[in-house]
Amino acid sequence: MLASASFFICATERKHMSDLKDVVAAHGGIRPAARAMGIAESTLRSRLSRGSDIQVTLREHKTITDLAIANGSVIIGSDAHYSPGRITTAHKAFCNVIAEHRAELRAVILNGDLLDGGQISRHGRIGWQKAFSVKDELEAVQERLGEIESVAMGLKKLRTKGNHDERFDTRLASQAPEYEGVPGFSLADHLPGWHDSYRIDINDDTKVIHAVANGMHAAYNNVVKGAGFHVVTGHTHRLQVVQFRGFGKLRYGIETGMLADADQDEFHYLTGKNANWQSGFAVLTWRDGEMLYPEFCAVRDDGKAYFRGQRVA
Helix, strand or coil: CCCCCEEEEEECCCCEECCHHHHHHHHCCHHHHHHHHCCCHHHHHHHHHCCCCCCEECCCCEEEEEEECCCEEEEEECCCCCCCCCCCHHHHHHHHHHHHHCCCEEEEEEECCCCCCHHHCCCCCCCCCCCCCHHHHHHHHHHHHHHHHHHCCCCEEEEECCCCHHHHHHHHHHHCHHHCCCCCCCHHHHCCCCEEECEEEECCCEEEECCCCCCCCHHHHHHHCCCCCEEEECCCCCEEEEEEECCCCEEEEEEECECCCCCCHHHHHHCCCCCCCCEEEEEEEEECCEECCCEEEEECCCCCEEECCEECC
């Protein structure tokens, strides 16, 4: 039987290779190789074109976090895009549900995109749109996570890396690679109370990751192609569950909504178009090692949030 809540982190091993072509081949392409080295794709392409065979070091990073739960729950929120000066209803509800149900919770998981990183995005500015500074966004993230930490005492605090979170490290790695390893140049350095990784594996049946498939059928595609696992994702800003029963066990494709508000300045890129998004989060529960049907807290159109029939924000 699984332990009540055992926990450990697997880290990729630091490796050294003398030939850049070997690095690219080992990682299956330029993009994953550049990410592993902590440099921009353009920088790696340039080095390859020069025939560089300099010694390179692949960045050591945590890839997978493993969590085992026989009986208990986890609360999962994602896509907060924490905005300076704004505390969303979904965030308040997230904190309140943790405080109210802490006895049954084993972990708090933030499934990517804590900040937006509009000023360090690869996407161009739209008109005269004002983007918050990295400093202001980072302070907002630290304040909101501090609020979560204050009610999550004794719980595991885990987070996955979203594509917006990666903007923080990637911009610095591509523009100032000489500062690799200097404290403060990684987002994780500013959030010491949280274990970060690209994926969280719960028991032997659940994968929590910021994004796999995209589009309106992401949840369905995730669970169908998930090789027999429940797949829990953020990224799409949708809050829902899709079940799939093949020839094996029943599995769920779960999307965890967003802790952000749809009308935040960070989403100016919609330029007036409709988005099928939902503010809220998910609570997943296991009994005797088996996941029960997922539960959700959703923010209604009137700005109120309910969980298990009770208003929580």
